[in-house]
Amino acid sequence: MKLTVWTYEGPPHVGAMRVATAMKGLHYVLHAPQGDTYADLLFTMIERRDHRPPVTYTTFQARDLGSDTAHLFKDACQDAIDRFEPEAIIVGASCTAELIQDDPGGLAETMGLSIPVIPLELPSYQRKENFGADETFFQVVRHLSKPCEKTARVSCNILGPTALGFRHRDDIEELTGLLFEMGIDVNVVAPYDATPSDIARLGAAHFNVMLYPETCEAACRYLEREYSQAYTKTVPIGVGATKDFIAEVNALTGLSGAPDDSRLRLPWYSASVDSTYLTGKRVFLFGDATHVKASARIARDEMGFEVVGLGCYNREFARDIRALAKDYGVDALITDDYLEVERTIEELQPEMILGTQMERHIGKRLGIPCAVISAPVHVQDFPARYSPQVGFEGANVIFDTWVHPLVMGLEEHLLHMFRDDFEFHDAAGPSHHGGHAPKPMDAVPETAPDPKPSGSDVVVWLAEAERELKKIPFFVRGKARRNTEKFAVERGVAEISVDTLYEAKAHYAR
Amino acid sequence: MNKSTPITNGSCIDAPILKERGQREVFCGLTGIIWLHRKMQDAFFLVVGSRTCAHLLQSAAGVMIFAEPRFGTAILEEKDLAGLADAHDELDREVERLLARRPDIKQLFLVGSCPSEVIKIDLSRAAERLTQLHAPHVRVLNYSGSGIETTFTQGEDACLEAMVPVLPETDAANLVLVGALPDVLEDQALGLLRDMGIEGISVLPAGRADAMPAIGKNTKFALLQPFLGETAAALTRRGASHIPAPFPFGEEGTTLWLRTIADNFGVDAETFDRVTAAPRARARKAIAAQAAELNGKSIFFFPDSQLELPLARFLTRECGMTAIEVGAPYIHKGVVGPDMELLQTGTVSEGQDVDKQLERCRAARPDLTVCGLGLANPLEAEGLSTKWAIELVFTPVHFYEQAGDLAGLFSRPIRRKDKLELAKS
Numbered sequence: 001m002k003l004t005v006w007t008y009e010g011p012p013h014v015g016a017m018r019v020a021t022a023m024k025g026l027h028y029v030l031h032a033p034q035g036d037t038y039a040d041l042l043f044t045m046i047e048r049r050d051h052r053p054p055v056t057y058t059t060f061q062a063r064d065l066g067s068d069t070a071h072l073f074k075d076a077c078q079d080a081i082d083r084f085e086p087e088a089i090i091v092g093a094s095c096t097a098e099l100i101q102d103d104p105g106g107l108a109e110t111m112g113l114s115i116p117v118i119p120l121e122l123p124s125y126q127r128k129e130n131f132g133a134d135e136t137f138f139q140v141v142r143h144l145s146k147p148c149e150k151t152a153r154v155s156c157n158i159l160g161p162t163a164l165g166f167r168h169r170d171d172i173e174e175l176t177g178l179l180f181e182m183g184i185d186v187n188v189v190a191p192y193d194a195t196p197s198d199i200a201r202l203g204a205a206h207f208n209v210m211l212y213p214e215t216c217e218a219a220c221r222y223l224e225r226e227y228s229q230a231y232t233k234t235v236p237i238g239v240g241a242t243k244d245f246i247a248e249v250n251a252l253t254g255l256s257g258a259p260d261d262s263r264l265r266l267p268w269y270s271a272s273v274d275s276t277y278l279t280g281k282r283v284f285l286f287g288d289a290t291h292v293k294a295s296a297r298i299a300r301d302e303m304g305f306e307v308v309g310l311g312c313y314n315r316e317f318a319r320d321i322r323a324l325a326k327d328y329g330v331d332a333l334i335t336d337d338y339l340e341v342e343r344t345i346e347e348l349q350p351e352m353i354l355g356t357q358m359e360r361h362i363g364k365r366l367g368i369p370c371a372v373i374s375a376p377v378h379v380q381d382f383p384a385r386y387s388p389q390v391g392f393e394g395a396n397v398i399f400d401t402w403v404h405p406l407v408m409g410l411e412e413h414l415l416h417m418f419r420d421d422f423e424f425h426d427a428a429g430p431s432h433h434g435g436h437a438p439k440p441m442d443a444v445p446e447t448a449p450d451p452k453p454s455g456s457d458v459v460v461w462l463a464e465a466e467r468e469l470k471k472i473p474f475f476v477r478g479k480a481r482r483n484t485e486k487f488a489v490e491r492g493v494a495e496i497s498v499d500t501l502y503e504a505k506a507h508y509a510r
Numbered sequence: 511m512n513k514s515t516p517i518t519n520g521s522c523i524d525a526p527i528l529k530e531r532g533q534r535e536v537f538c539g540l541t542g543i544i545w546l547h548r549k550m551q552d553a554f555f556l557v558v559g560s561r562t563c564a565h566l567l568q569s570a571a572g573v574m575i576f577a578e579p580r581f582g583t584a585i586l587e588e589k590d591l592a593g594l595a596d597a598h599d600e601l602d603r604e605v606e607r608l609l610a611r612r613p614d615i616k617q618l619f620l621v622g623s624c625p626s627e628v629i630k631i632d633l634s635r636a637a638e639r640l641t642q643l644h645a646p647h648v649r650v651l652n653y654s655g656s657g658i659e660t661t662f663t664q665g666e667d668a669c670l671e672a673m674v675p676v677l678p679e680t681d682a683a684n685l686v687l688v689g690a691l692p693d694v695l696e697d698q699a700l701g702l703l704r705d706m707g708i709e710g711i712s713v714l715p716a717g718r719a720d721a722m723p724a725i726g727k728n729t730k731f732a733l734l735q736p737f738l739g740e741t742a743a744a745l746t747r748r749g750a751s752h753i754p755a756p757f758p759f760g761e762e763g764t765t766l767w768l769r770t771i772a773d774n775f776g777v778d779a780e781t782f783d784r785v786t787a788a789p790r791a792r793a794r795k796a797i798a799a800q801a802a803e804l805n806g807k808s809i810f811f812f813p814d815s816q817l818e819l820p821l822a823r824f825l826t827r828e829c830g831m832t833a834i835e836v837g838a839p840y841i842h843k844g845v846v847g848p849d850m851e852l853l854q855t856g857t858v859s860e861g862q863d864v865d866k867q868l869e870r871c872r873a874a875r876p877d878l879t880v881c882g883l884g885l886a887n888p889l890e891a892e893g894l895s896t897k898w899a900i901e902l903v904f905t906p907v908h909f910y911e912q913a914g915d916l917a918g919l920f921s922r923p924i925r926r927k928d929k930l931e932l933a934k935s
Contacts, residue, residue, distance in 0.1 A: 001558075001584045001600035003608060010565040033624045035538025035657025038566045040884030050891030052884065059533050062627065062658040076533070083865055095560035096624035096658070099591070124560060125588045 006338045006358055008313035008376055012122035013094045014039050015132025018215070019140065020090060021053040021163035025195040026140070027086035028055045029077045031069075031097035031104045046379050047164055056080035060097075070102050077108055081115070087196040088144060089113075090136065092120035116196070118143045128336075130214045130288070130314050133162055137191055138218035144199040147227065150206055154253050155185040157205045159219060159231075160212035161192035166291065166375040168192060170388035171211065175236065178391045179209075182249060182257025203227040207252050211235065211390070214288055214314060236390045237294035238398070239266055239302055264392040266399045270303055278304050278403070282479060284350040285310040286333065286341055286359055287374025289317030291389075293324055295354050295373045298398060300328070309333065309348045311341070313356075342366075349478030352406065357381070367474060369405035373398075407475050459488045465496045483508045522858050523850040527841060532863025535884050536814060536839060538657030539665025540623060541570045545904065546669055547580040549690040552616040552718050555581040556608065557655070558601065558631060559623030570900075580615075582608070586625055597631050598639070605640055605650075615648060616719040619669060622654035649676065649719065661839040663737035663815045663903065666690060670714060673722070674744035677714070680724035684710035685771065686750070688741055689734030692906045693717070699734075699758075699909060702768060705785040706777045714741075725750050732771050734758070734908065736849070737816040739842040756848045757817075760824035760913045761793035766848070789910035796914025797828055803921040805830035810876035812885065813837040813862050814899035819846045821880075821902065821916075823853040829917055834874045835859060837867065878924060895923045 013030060020028040021043050030036070037057050043049045058076040060069045081089065091104040105119025118139050122132050137159075158175055161168035169192075176186050187205035188198045202208075202223060208231040210220045220231040230252050236245035250256055269275060283305045285292050289312040299305040311333025312321045318334040325332035333344050342362045345353060353359045353370040357378040363370030372381065388394040461469070472480050480501070487504035488496050540563055543555045557563050564583035584604045589595045601620075609615060618640070620633045633652040640650040653672040655665040670688065685708055687699060696713055703711055712723035714731075723729075727749035733742060735757070742752050755770035756763050765786060772782050809831050811818040818838045825831040833855035841860045843850065850858075859867070864885075871879055872892070879889055879896045886896040897920055907916040 001586060001590055001595075001597070001604055003556075003582050003604045004561075004564045004585050005579055005582045006568055007561060007564045009561075010569075011561040013562075014565065033538070033657040034534045034536060034661065035540070035566065035624070036562060037533070037535050037884060038537055038541075038570060040535065041882070042569055044885070044887040045883050048887060050887055052888045057533050060658065062656075065628070065658070079532075079865075095562045096628055099625060099628045123588075124562070125586060125591055128561065 004337075008336050008338070008356065008358065009129035010039070010042075011095055011124050012127045012129060012132025012135070013092060013124065014042070015129040015134070015215075016090065016092060016120055016122060016136040017043070017053055017055055018129070018133050018162040018164050019136040019191045020055060021049070022161065022165075022191040023054075023140075023194050023196075025087040025197075026054065027080055027084050027089045028053075029073070029080050029089055029091045029104070029108070030055055030057050030094055031073050031092070031102060032057045032059070032094035033096050034059050034061065036094050036096075043163055046377060047382055048379075049163070053163075054084065054086070056084075058097075060100075065100065069097075069100060070107055073102055073104055073107050074111060077111065077113075081113065086115065088116040088118060088140075090118045090120055090140065092122055093124075095124035098124050116143055128314070131316065133215040134218050137162075137216055138222060140191070140196075140199060141202065141219040142222055144196050145202045145223070145226070146200045148201055148203045151185065151187060151204050153185050154183065154255060155187040155205045156207050156209050156249075157187050157202050157223075157229075158189045158209045158211055160210060160214075160216035161189060162212075162215050163192075164375075164377055165192075165212065165215070166288075166377055166381055167387060167389045168212075169382075170386055171390045171394070173386070174388035174391040174393050175209065175211065178236070178242075178246075178259050179249075181259035182246065183255055184249070184253065184257065203229070205229060207231060207249075209249075213290055213317075235290050235294055237291070237394060238298040239264065239392075239395045240297055241294055242391055242395065259392075261392050264395060266302060266395040269396075269399050275304075275403075278406075281305045281352055281406070282308045282348075282350045283352045283354055284308055284345055284348055285373070286312070286353070286355040288312060288314055289321050291374035292321065294389075295398075296324060296328060298395075299354065302395075303399075303402065305352070308350050309344060311335065311344070349482045351475055351479060352402075354402065368478070369475075371402045371405055407473075459485055459494055459496055461496045462498075465498050465501050468498045468501055480505070520854050521851050522836075522853050522855050523843070523847060525855075525858055528857055528859040530859060530861045530863045530866065532861075533865065534661070534839075534862045535812070535864045535882050536862070537570060537662040537882070538566070538624070539655035539660025539662065539668055540566060540621065540657075541662055542655065542665030542669060543567060543581045543621065544570055546666060546690055546715070550617065550715050550717065550719075551580075552614060553580065553619060554608065554612060554615045554617070555619045555621055556605065557581070557583040557621045557623055558626040558633060559583055559586065559621075560625045561585055563623045563625075580612075586629075591629065597629075598636055601631075601636055602640065602643070605644075609644060609648060618644075618648055618650045619672070620650060620652040621669075622652065622656055624656045624658050627654060627656045627658060651676070661813075661816075663735070663817075664740075664839075666735070667738045667740045670738060670741040671744045673715065674725070674741060674748060677722055677748075678724040680726040681728055682710055682724070682726065683728040683730075684712065684724065684726075685775070686723045686725065686729055686731040686745070687711065687713045687734055688731050688738055688745070690715055691734055691908060695906050695908050695912070698911060702785055702789070702909075703771065706768075706772055706775075706781055708771070708775045708777065730771075730774055732767065733845065735817075736820050736842075736846050739845045742845065752844075754844070754848055756823065756852060757820035757846075758908050759817075759820050759916060760828045761790055761797060761910060762828055763820065763824055763849075764793065764909050764913065765790060786910075793910040793913040797917050800914055800917035800921040801829040803924050804917065806832075807877035807924065808832045808834050808874070809920070810834045810871050810874060810879045811836045811838075812864075812867060812871075812879070812881040812899070813839045813859070814880070814882050815903050816840070816846075817899075817902055818880070819853060819858075820849040822855055823849045824916065825920060826854060827852060828913075829920070831878075831920075832856075834876050835867075835870060837862065878920060880920075895927050897923050 043053045058073050091108045108117045210231045223229045234245040236242040307328045309330050313336045322332045353363045354373045360370045484504040637650045637652040651672045653668040716722050725748045729750035732753045756766045758764040758767035822833045822836045835857040837859040889896050
């Protein structure tokens with residue numbers, strides 16, 4: 001048993017729903033009790049979908065358990081096929097149905113249905129949402145794809161976009177445009193908007209674009225084995241990654257496509273003098289592995305930030321993220337425990353968090369600005385405007401998104417100079433954020449008293465030094481506190497005075 | 511306008527009920543934790559369940575609400591199921607950890623879920639053991655919010671029912687109001703009843719563990735919500751007597767609810783009128799402002815919170831609407847009977863087969879459909895106006911001063927559709 005307050009990922013059958021809901025003509029018959037239908041609202045409310053997810057829940061109750069839940073499953077399955085006339089169905093169990101061991105796959109097979117039946121084995125007590133999506137998409141591809149002749153023109157499939165994905169809708173459009181400019185057709189996008197017959201013709205493409213490894217890596221590997229379709233390994237999020245992706249595609253196809261990058265503004269915006277204030281901003285990254293990996297590179301190489309820590313919640317990618325952290329000289333945090341992420345952020349005191357909606361909450365509590373780079377998604381992650389993450393426009397969107405929560409260039413200096421102005425002061429936060437500005441960390445009362453510190457590395461702030469620290473603007477105060485304490489510990493200083501504070505400042509000033 | 515065909519004159523109490531069985535588009539009882547944990551400020555709700563339960567709790571309100579939660583899920587893992595770990599040892603450890611981190615907790619609810627019920631983890635035994643272990647600081651109780659046994663608001667019923675046996679005993683002739691309402695509503699109800707001269711009123715659940723009501727054979731209780739049938743039965747078993755009344759929605763409902771209580775406590779008509787006259791007039795005025803948009807319009811209820819029948823009574827009798835179908839997860843006539851006596855409607859349905867019900871709804875083309883969050887946007891996309899049912903549980907809607915707001919919840923979607931030029935194309 002493990003106590004969980006908030007979760008980054010849902011159960012694996014929700015991953016399967018993300019695939020089923022993204023597709024057309026596929027229906028999911030889910031053996032599940034009443035209440036599991038809550039998952040529908042993720043799609044209809046958060047993503048504002050205008051159709052119910054194509055899922056039939058068998059809705060068994062306690063009184064059915066002693067008798068015949070298998071019969072209930074078969075009836076629900078037959079009803080769903082009669083009513084919705086899908087081209088194919090996937091069948092599986094939610095966590096409770098897994099315990100009663102009805103074997104939906106086996107039951108559906110005995111029904112002699114005329115359409116393909118794809119059984120799913122998603123172990124609810126071991127795995128999570130991303131695994132569920134990856135495994136479901138793989139099974140759909142394995143059951144429905146067929147060998148077919150390659151297209152005359154060079155083409156590819158874009159694999160990975162699902163329902164409830166972080167900006168998947170717009171990424172598809174941006175990437176399709178980029179590939180078009182490189183002379184490459186898109187054969188099929190899947191699972192997003194694909195039908196089972198579209199899946200059957202995946203094999204016609206010359207290669208696959210693995211857009212989100214979390215949801216399509218198993219399928220990409222299968223297609224490579226079965227139909228000799230190579231797949232791209234670079235996810236084109238960020239300027240450098242997009243250029244690498246273009247080079248990778250050119251190498252795969254033998255073409256020399258050079259898409260128009262005249263709309264790409266991130267490099268100039270980042271070079272322009274207004275961005276000087278971004279230099280060395282200490283950022284912490286957390287999210288799914290793909291977005292963290294891409295964002296770390298953008299943060300360091302394209303924005304000039306300093307990456308002080310990074311991590312992901314999907315353990316499947318722990319090895320990749322550990323390797324990445326090593327490159328950046330930081331520790332990797334691989335966890336799905338929200339409280340552990342919060343503790344790490346509190347410890348590292350970054351000036352900015354690049355995280356998920358959960359870290360936005362942490363940021364709000366600690367007074368640290370936060371931009372969202374990854375799922376889990378929130379209704380705000382489905383903006384009405386075009387807002388991709390991949391390609392050149394994606395880079396522009398990311399620049400704007402990341403700069404927005406920060407105090408802007410000259411404002412930073414003004415806060416230093418006139419920190420006591422009654423309207424334009426420190427505790428008010430960035431002036432363009434109004435009432436929603438984060439409150440400085442110092443203002444947050446401790447929730448539980450820490451155990452009395454002891455040992456040689458404990459330092460105490462003298463009252464005067466503490467007051468002096470408060471004069472430092474909130475957005476660098478965490479850094480100053482941390483540096484001073486580190487400096488004091490290194491020198492065996494037990495009490496921090498105003499002098500210690502400024503000695504530390506001089507020490508770290510470069 | 512849609513014409514409904516009333517089956518009886520003026521009452522649906524004896525009308526046949528359409529009972530359905532099939533896919534249900536409703537929450538399970540765990541969802542009640544979302545409001546219960548805000549109401550009982552020194553309580554913590556620990557669900558013993560799966561990742562699905564945890565995911566439901568954080569998604570149930572439609573978006574993630576990041577307040578400091580006083581609930582969590584002890585997620586069962588492979589080793590718990592395979593019998594490699596003793597579920598009770600594991601639970602003791604997690605509770606120990608939790609109580610160490612949150613010394614402010616005075617009441618801990620172990621909440622059963624579908625998986626914990628199926629593998630038969632005995633939470634009542636665990637609650638007994640943990641109560642002894644952590645006495646006198648923490649009282650540990652248990653109830654089930656599982657989807658195989660409870661529907662949405664039944665979770666609150668199960669929670670309050672679990673509290674009844676441990677309420678203190680009394681011989682006093684007291685009045686207990688039952689149901690978790692926002693403080694502002696509670697204060698209004700208490701104020702009105704006290705002004706009538708009724709003394710010794712308390713509320714279940716109270717905001718804190720040390721303020722829970724006492725119960726005895728002279729206790730009378732009134733329900734604040736129509737989904738508390740099991741709690742009512744448990745209170746009756748302890749000797750208390752139920753005051754059945756229409757629920758206090760709208761001016762008429764509030765008046766009937768108050769009057770039934772007043773009659774039970776010997777309040778004279780003059781006092782009653784003096785106390786209620788002004789708020790009644792305000793309520794009527796506030797409803798009239800909204801009812802203009804609702805008058806003559808038709809409404810269709812999908813089953814959700816069990817508030818459906820009392821709300822249909824309010825909307826048909828005070829706002830001039832016509833009810834085409836009123837669906838409820840289940841119907842307990844001992845509780846909603848007084849509302850049904852007053853309600854004239856088309857179909858009354860119990861349980862759900864969602865696809866069949868959707869067919870009926872599409873055929874009827876109601877002016878307003880009350881349904882869960884999973885159905886609302888899809889129906890809007892088909893051109894139907896909808897009202898999210900869950901908002902009725904999360905918004906203060908009881909008693910006189912909220913009667914206008916309650917009507918407003920239903921008139922707003924209609925008014926909005928009317929305002930948007932875009933939606934008309």
